[in-house]
Amino acid sequence: MQLPSDTLPFLRELANNNHREWFAAHKTRYQSLHSELLDFTDDLIGVLIAHDPLLIGVEPKNCLFRIYKDARFARDGAPYKTHFGIHVVSSGKRSDFNRAGFYLHIEPNASMIAGGAHSPSPEWLKHIRLRISHNGSELQSILQDKGFKKHFGEVQGERLLRPPQGFSKDDANIELIKYKTLWVKSDVSDNMISGKKLHAHIDKVFTAYQPFQQFLNAASS
Numbered sequence: 001m002q003l004p005s006d007t008l009p010f011l012r013e014l015a016n017n018n019h020r021e022w023f024a025a026h027k028t029r030y031q032s033l034h035s036e037l038l039d040f041t042d043d044l045i046g047v048l049i050a051h052d053p054l055l056i057g058v059e060p061k062n063c064l065f066r067i068y069k070d071a072r073f074a075r076d077g078a079p080y081k082t083h084f085g086i087h088v089v090s091s092g093k094r095s096d097f098n099r100a101g102f103y104l105h106i107e108p109n110a111s112m113i114a115g116g117a118h119s120p121s122p123e124w125l126k127h128i129r130l131r132i133s134h135n136g137s138e139l140q141s142i143l144q145d146k147g148f149k150k151h152f153g154e155v156q157g158e159r160l161l162r163p164p165q166g167f168s169k170d171d172a173n174i175e176l177i178k179y180k181t182l183w184v185k186s187d188v189s190d191n192m193i194s195g196k197k198l199h200a201h202i203d204k205v206f207t208a209y210q211p212f213q214q215f216l217n218a219a220s221s
């Protein structure tokens with residue numbers, strides 16, 4: 001599994017020419033790259049399936065995000081994203097953020113592997129908090145694992161200043177319960193994202209990530 005060779009060069013050029021005229025002139029190039037990225041995504045899914053059989057049947061076309069910006073959110077007026085995003089989740093829908101999936105962000109000097117509860121629904125967040133309250137030692141063990149800390153450091157996300165409604169300030173896990181979002185990320189260098197060792201690297205990172213993913217998804221079932 002290796003990233004198409006034109007991925008980072010294309011994104012660098014797009015970042016300097018983010019307008020429709022340039023993109024139209026390079027449309028054939030983009031279409032070729034997009035096709036290669038679908039093949040890359042298929043290979044990525046294969047790597048993840050070795051760890052998570054629930055991903056069997058997930059289709060690459062449903063994991064790779066569009067490069068076209070939603071005009072409603074393109075505040076700078078730029079019509080295109082300057083990155084590629086791949087979200088692999090068991091539902092097979094890239095826009096499903098109510099289960100912890102695996103996200104690969106591809107961008108020059110800013111690539112990363114990420115996952116977790118980035119935008120949980122109120123219902124899922126409530127279940128996550130209840131699971132933390134009842135099984136906090138399990139989550140603490142996951143977060144303190146050497147492999148987890150090596151690749152991700154610490155859990156990230158917005159937190160409340162006070163305990164959420166229904167939870168006591170004396171709960172042993174209250175600081176984790178205060179999180180409104182719980183996610184992790186691992187930066188990936190340009191050399192790694194475009195190199196031959198990416199397959200092995202993703203395998204290692206996903207191995208470290210999966211217990212965290214499973215803990216969160218157990219709260220959504």
